[in-house]
Amino acid sequence: QKEVEQNSGPLSVPEGAIASLNCTYSDRGSQSFFWYRQYSGKSPELIMFIYSNGDKEDGRFTAQLNKASQYVSLLIRDSQPSDSATYLCAVTPGGGNKLTFGTGTQLKVEL
């Protein structure tokens, strides 16, 4: 079983819609959860992190964490063509120094 799993996509949404990206993880001891965005040919950049159950909002982005279900998601409201990228979920298994990424979900926002 992979430590972090994501649907590779592509996920296509129309401009202005809500994009929902999902991630599951296997280690119940994981403590910190991150969402990174990676444009084609570029390095990943942090969008936001979450470590408590519930929702965390930052502008158009909302991260949701459910530790009981070992599930973390990212919602992007009012999706824009500039949001088209690969979104990577990352966790710290066991709360240690290791940082493990999923395979990423490709998002396409269509005009």
Next chain:
Amino acid sequence: DVKVTQSSRYLVKRTGEKVFLECVQDMDHENMFWYRQDPGLGLRLIYFSYDVKMKEKGDIPEGYSVSREKKERFSLILESASTNQTSMYLCASRLGRNNAEAFFGQGTRLTVV
């Protein structure tokens, strides 16, 4: 500004060569990482280091070794390069606390011929 610098953007090496990829960070971060990224496989962790001279294997360490003699520098070594090590290599660093953001270098596209 935060900075993680990888020594080369593009590299072409021959099968069997010993290859060194260098990464330097200027943020005094405890943790440094080497990942490789291949289409459909995401970022896979090769090795990471949590302190000078300390290292831990990641998920795919076979064929690689690392060195961290100084806090700011983390080197990835391909002892005998093979064609299946052709990939994009990304270095990252972060502080040694739970919610710390990881910062990435620009990546090294390595081609082994």
